[in-house]
């Protein structure tokens with residue numbers, strides 16, 4: 001008998017899945033430069049904006065009580081006001097919003113709310129952020145991948161999915177602006193997905209932490225569709241406000257689903273701490289720091305875009321997200337090229353870590369300081385020759 005049994009078999013399944021970490025990856029090289037620029041994780045590592053820290057500091061002195069899954073009313077109101085101002089959608093703060101501990105846990109836990117019975121499939125796009133697929137396995141669902149490719153602009157062909165699959169689907173996950181490809185979805189695609197969700201009775205789950213990280217025009221939210229009765233959207237302060245460490249997000253869904261989600265979350269003690277929720281109110285009410293954050297990202301993103309463009313390198317992600325997604329040179333594969341980058345002093349993420357559909361690409365997260373990004377862009381561009 002294995003010494004850690006009993007163990008959920010999904011854990012063994014994940015151990016065998018191809019997904020690396022920068023730490024493991026570094027051990028493959030005899031020498032990693034000391035002044036390595038780490039562009040492998042989408043963590044802006046920004047200092048929290050002043051209005052937010054001031055609010056949190058004040059709230060730290062409050063009496064400490066258990067936070068409830070329903071969240072504080074001021075936060076739900078601030079999120080609803082932000083959706084109204086940004087996307088022109090009206091959301092009821094009392095019945096349609098749940099504050100979450102960042103969006104990753106909310107995405108993962110959501111699968112436990114909706115998977116089961118005869119709805120045992122979860123559809124994800126690939127290459128993609130792997131939390132939806134992995135949490136679906138823990139929720140007992142089968143994962144079906146829909147490919148994204150340069151030929152379709154990294155947008156899924158939903159009409160290629162057979163109706164028989166939709167009728168046993170619990171959730172279709174879409175993530176636009178997309179990690180890792182940087183693609184932006186037109187509202188028509190989101191409309192089409194929402195219509196399919198209504199027709200076939202599944203949930204369209206829109207994972208939208210990057211809607212505020214754009215470089216030309218602000219992207220749409222799936223909540224803008226005409227009929228959002230089968231849409232659940234996940235948003236976050238992590239990228240918008242650079243608050244990855246605060247763990248603060250929100251989900252928006254129809255009232256009936258929100259009731260079920262609250263019931264589930266109350267059982268797991270899933271609620272953000274009160275002082276973070278109050279800091280989040282300040283963050284959602286302020287657009288100034290978001291515009292400033294966007295300018296910082298734009299500056300860094302431009303450095304990579306210009307460096308790769310000047311060498312004629314094929315890449316995507318011009319319009320949104322923190323990422324540039326580039327095709328690796330023809331003499332190597334994703335991991336081979338990422339190792340080459342690491343050896344040269346820049347950590348990037350091999351595309352196959354986002355699923356086999358990402359093989360042949362690497363993701364560059366434009367998250368280091370200006371000076372480091374400038375140096376990294378020059379190093380990287382030189383590696384394609």
Ligand SMILES: Cc1ncc(COP(=O)(O)O)c(C=O)c1O
Nearest residue numbers: 042102103104129175179236238
């Ligand atoms: C596509 C996508 N969704 C969700 C998340 C989770 O973000 P957080 O938990 O910080 O809100 C990330 C983080 O990188 C992401 O890339």
